[in-house]
Amino acid sequence: MNGRNPTAERSPRWQAFYEVVAxxxxxxxxxxxxxxxxxxxxxxxxxxxxxxxxxxxGLDLPWHRVINARGQVSPRTWTKLHEFQQVLLEREGVAFKGVRLDLKRYRWQPEGS
DNA sequence: ATTCTGACTTGGG
DNA sequence: CCCCAAGCCAGAA
Structure with missing residues:
Protein backbone atom coordinates (compact mmCIF):
# COMPACT_ATOMS: atom_id res chain seq x y z
CA MET A 1 0.00 0.00 0.00
CA ASN A 2 1.18 3.54 -0.30
CA GLY A 3 1.57 6.33 2.14
CA ARG A 4 -0.56 9.34 2.57
CA ASN A 5 1.06 12.69 3.17
CA PRO A 6 -1.47 13.97 5.69
CA THR A 7 -0.81 11.12 8.10
CA ALA A 8 2.88 11.82 7.96
CA GLU A 9 2.41 15.31 9.26
CA ARG A 10 0.20 14.42 12.14
CA SER A 11 2.31 11.49 13.27
CA PRO A 12 5.12 12.51 15.65
CA ARG A 13 6.88 9.23 15.02
CA TRP A 14 7.12 9.68 11.30
CA GLN A 15 8.20 13.24 11.92
CA ALA A 16 11.03 11.99 14.14
CA PHE A 17 12.10 9.50 11.48
CA TYR A 18 12.28 12.23 8.89
CA GLU A 19 14.44 14.32 11.20
CA VAL A 20 16.96 11.51 11.54
CA VAL A 21 17.03 10.65 7.86
CA ALA A 22 17.66 14.29 7.07
CA GLY A 58 7.87 18.20 -1.58
CA LEU A 59 10.03 17.09 1.33
CA ASP A 60 13.70 17.07 0.41
CA LEU A 61 14.99 14.01 2.22
CA PRO A 62 17.94 11.72 1.43
CA TRP A 63 15.63 8.71 1.56
CA HIS A 64 17.98 6.75 -0.67
CA ARG A 65 20.54 6.58 2.16
CA VAL A 66 18.32 4.31 4.18
CA ILE A 67 18.84 0.60 3.56
CA ASN A 68 18.16 -2.67 5.37
CA ALA A 69 20.40 -4.49 7.85
CA ARG A 70 21.69 -6.87 5.18
CA GLY A 71 23.46 -4.00 3.52
CA GLN A 72 21.29 -3.99 0.48
CA VAL A 73 18.61 -1.81 -0.98
CA SER A 74 15.21 -3.10 -0.03
CA PRO A 75 13.26 -4.13 -3.10
CA ARG A 76 9.90 -2.40 -3.48
CA THR A 77 6.78 -4.37 -4.15
CA TRP A 78 5.08 -2.15 -6.66
CA THR A 79 7.79 0.12 -8.02
CA LYS A 80 11.32 0.07 -9.38
CA LEU A 81 12.51 2.79 -7.05
CA HIS A 82 15.07 0.44 -5.54
CA GLU A 83 16.94 0.52 -8.83
CA PHE A 84 16.91 4.28 -8.82
CA GLN A 85 18.02 4.27 -5.20
CA GLN A 86 21.11 2.25 -5.97
CA VAL A 87 22.01 4.62 -8.78
CA LEU A 88 21.71 7.58 -6.44
CA LEU A 89 24.00 5.94 -3.91
CA GLU A 90 26.59 4.98 -6.47
CA ARG A 91 26.49 8.54 -7.65
CA GLU A 92 27.51 9.57 -4.13
CA GLY A 93 30.48 7.27 -4.24
CA VAL A 94 28.99 4.23 -2.53
CA ALA A 95 30.36 1.07 -4.11
CA PHE A 96 28.10 -1.94 -4.39
CA LYS A 97 29.46 -5.45 -4.43
CA GLY A 98 26.81 -7.18 -6.43
CA VAL A 99 23.55 -6.37 -4.70
CA ARG A 100 25.16 -5.38 -1.43
CA LEU A 101 27.44 -2.73 -0.09
CA ASP A 102 29.92 -2.80 2.77
CA LEU A 103 27.92 -1.69 5.78
CA LYS A 104 30.96 -1.51 8.02
CA ARG A 105 32.40 1.04 5.71
CA TYR A 106 29.42 3.16 4.73
CA ARG A 107 27.27 2.94 7.84
CA TRP A 108 26.66 6.36 9.32
CA GLN A 109 27.85 6.69 12.91
CA PRO A 110 26.42 9.83 14.52
CA GLU A 111 28.43 11.81 17.06
CA GLY A 112 31.54 9.75 17.50
CA SER A 113 31.80 6.14 18.65
C1' DA B 1 -13.52 -4.27 16.75
C1' DT B 2 -10.65 -7.76 13.82
C1' DT B 3 -7.52 -9.11 10.07
C1' DC B 4 -4.01 -8.42 6.67
C1' DT B 5 -0.07 -6.31 4.87
C1' DG B 6 4.23 -3.70 4.28
C1' DA B 7 10.95 0.13 1.61
C1' DC B 8 12.32 -4.16 8.71
C1' DT B 9 15.17 -6.34 12.76
C1' DT B 10 16.89 -9.79 15.63
C1' DG B 11 17.94 -14.28 17.47
C1' DG B 12 18.33 -19.37 16.56
C1' DG B 13 19.15 -23.31 13.88
C1' DC C 1 25.50 -17.46 4.43
C1' DC C 2 20.37 -18.70 4.30
C1' DC C 3 15.72 -19.51 6.27
C1' DC C 4 12.14 -19.03 9.95
C1' DA C 5 9.29 -17.08 13.81
C1' DA C 6 8.12 -13.20 16.67
C1' DG C 7 7.73 -8.37 17.50
C1' DC C 8 6.56 -3.99 15.78
C1' DC C 9 2.98 0.35 14.09
C1' DA C 10 -0.47 2.36 11.11
C1' DG C 11 -3.89 2.33 7.58
C1' DA C 12 -7.37 0.03 4.67
C1' DA C 13 -11.28 -3.18 4.14
Missing amino acids: QIPHGMVATYGQVASLAGYPGCARQVGYALAGMPE
Whole structure:
Protein backbone atom coordinates (compact mmCIF):
# COMPACT_ATOMS: atom_id res chain seq x y z
CA MET A 1 0.00 0.00 0.00
CA ASN A 2 1.18 3.54 -0.30
CA GLY A 3 1.57 6.33 2.14
CA ARG A 4 -0.56 9.34 2.57
CA ASN A 5 1.06 12.69 3.17
CA PRO A 6 -1.47 13.97 5.69
CA THR A 7 -0.81 11.12 8.10
CA ALA A 8 2.88 11.82 7.96
CA GLU A 9 2.41 15.31 9.26
CA ARG A 10 0.20 14.42 12.14
CA SER A 11 2.31 11.49 13.27
CA PRO A 12 5.12 12.51 15.65
CA ARG A 13 6.88 9.23 15.02
CA TRP A 14 7.12 9.68 11.30
CA GLN A 15 8.20 13.24 11.92
CA ALA A 16 11.03 11.99 14.14
CA PHE A 17 12.10 9.50 11.48
CA TYR A 18 12.28 12.23 8.89
CA GLU A 19 14.44 14.32 11.20
CA VAL A 20 16.96 11.51 11.54
CA VAL A 21 17.03 10.65 7.86
CA ALA A 22 17.66 14.29 7.07
CA GLN A 23 20.88 14.09 9.09
CA ILE A 24 22.47 11.22 7.19
CA PRO A 25 25.56 12.70 5.52
CA HIS A 26 26.39 12.46 1.84
CA GLY A 27 27.98 9.16 0.87
CA MET A 28 26.83 7.41 4.04
CA VAL A 29 23.91 5.12 4.79
CA ALA A 30 21.82 4.05 7.79
CA THR A 31 19.66 1.02 8.37
CA TYR A 32 15.96 1.21 9.15
CA GLY A 33 16.55 -0.09 12.65
CA GLN A 34 19.25 2.47 13.24
CA VAL A 35 17.01 5.31 12.17
CA ALA A 36 14.25 4.00 14.42
CA SER A 37 16.53 3.88 17.46
CA LEU A 38 18.03 7.29 16.85
CA ALA A 39 14.55 8.70 16.49
CA GLY A 40 13.68 7.30 19.88
CA TYR A 41 11.56 4.39 18.71
CA PRO A 42 13.75 1.27 18.88
CA GLY A 43 12.15 -1.80 17.43
CA CYS A 44 10.06 0.20 14.99
CA ALA A 45 12.24 -0.37 11.97
CA ARG A 46 9.28 -1.41 9.91
CA GLN A 47 7.60 1.86 10.61
CA VAL A 48 10.56 3.72 9.18
CA GLY A 49 10.11 2.14 5.80
CA TYR A 50 6.44 2.72 6.15
CA ALA A 51 6.98 6.39 6.90
CA LEU A 52 9.32 6.85 3.98
CA ALA A 53 6.77 5.29 1.68
CA GLY A 54 4.37 8.00 2.71
CA MET A 55 6.94 10.75 2.49
CA PRO A 56 5.60 13.99 1.01
CA GLU A 57 7.08 14.63 -2.41
CA GLY A 58 7.87 18.20 -1.58
CA LEU A 59 10.03 17.09 1.33
CA ASP A 60 13.70 17.07 0.41
CA LEU A 61 14.99 14.01 2.22
CA PRO A 62 17.94 11.72 1.43
CA TRP A 63 15.63 8.71 1.56
CA HIS A 64 17.98 6.75 -0.67
CA ARG A 65 20.54 6.58 2.16
CA VAL A 66 18.32 4.31 4.18
CA ILE A 67 18.84 0.60 3.56
CA ASN A 68 18.16 -2.67 5.37
CA ALA A 69 20.40 -4.49 7.85
CA ARG A 70 21.69 -6.87 5.18
CA GLY A 71 23.46 -4.00 3.52
CA GLN A 72 21.29 -3.99 0.48
CA VAL A 73 18.61 -1.81 -0.98
CA SER A 74 15.21 -3.10 -0.03
CA PRO A 75 13.26 -4.13 -3.10
CA ARG A 76 9.90 -2.40 -3.48
CA THR A 77 6.78 -4.37 -4.15
CA TRP A 78 5.08 -2.15 -6.66
CA THR A 79 7.79 0.12 -8.02
CA LYS A 80 11.32 0.07 -9.38
CA LEU A 81 12.51 2.79 -7.05
CA HIS A 82 15.07 0.44 -5.54
CA GLU A 83 16.94 0.52 -8.83
CA PHE A 84 16.91 4.28 -8.82
CA GLN A 85 18.02 4.27 -5.20
CA GLN A 86 21.11 2.25 -5.97
CA VAL A 87 22.01 4.62 -8.78
CA LEU A 88 21.71 7.58 -6.44
CA LEU A 89 24.00 5.94 -3.91
CA GLU A 90 26.59 4.98 -6.47
CA ARG A 91 26.49 8.54 -7.65
CA GLU A 92 27.51 9.57 -4.13
CA GLY A 93 30.48 7.27 -4.24
CA VAL A 94 28.99 4.23 -2.53
CA ALA A 95 30.36 1.07 -4.11
CA PHE A 96 28.10 -1.94 -4.39
CA LYS A 97 29.46 -5.45 -4.43
CA GLY A 98 26.81 -7.18 -6.43
CA VAL A 99 23.55 -6.37 -4.70
CA ARG A 100 25.16 -5.38 -1.43
CA LEU A 101 27.44 -2.73 -0.09
CA ASP A 102 29.92 -2.80 2.77
CA LEU A 103 27.92 -1.69 5.78
CA LYS A 104 30.96 -1.51 8.02
CA ARG A 105 32.40 1.04 5.71
CA TYR A 106 29.42 3.16 4.73
CA ARG A 107 27.27 2.94 7.84
CA TRP A 108 26.66 6.36 9.32
CA GLN A 109 27.85 6.69 12.91
CA PRO A 110 26.42 9.83 14.52
CA GLU A 111 28.43 11.81 17.06
CA GLY A 112 31.54 9.75 17.50
CA SER A 113 31.80 6.14 18.65
C1' DA B 1 -13.52 -4.27 16.75
C1' DT B 2 -10.65 -7.76 13.82
C1' DT B 3 -7.52 -9.11 10.07
C1' DC B 4 -4.01 -8.42 6.67
C1' DT B 5 -0.07 -6.31 4.87
C1' DG B 6 4.23 -3.70 4.28
C1' DA B 7 10.95 0.13 1.61
C1' DC B 8 12.32 -4.16 8.71
C1' DT B 9 15.17 -6.34 12.76
C1' DT B 10 16.89 -9.79 15.63
C1' DG B 11 17.94 -14.28 17.47
C1' DG B 12 18.33 -19.37 16.56
C1' DG B 13 19.15 -23.31 13.88
C1' DC C 1 25.50 -17.46 4.43
C1' DC C 2 20.37 -18.70 4.30
C1' DC C 3 15.72 -19.51 6.27
C1' DC C 4 12.14 -19.03 9.95
C1' DA C 5 9.29 -17.08 13.81
C1' DA C 6 8.12 -13.20 16.67
C1' DG C 7 7.73 -8.37 17.50
C1' DC C 8 6.56 -3.99 15.78
C1' DC C 9 2.98 0.35 14.09
C1' DA C 10 -0.47 2.36 11.11
C1' DG C 11 -3.89 2.33 7.58
C1' DA C 12 -7.37 0.03 4.67
C1' DA C 13 -11.28 -3.18 4.14
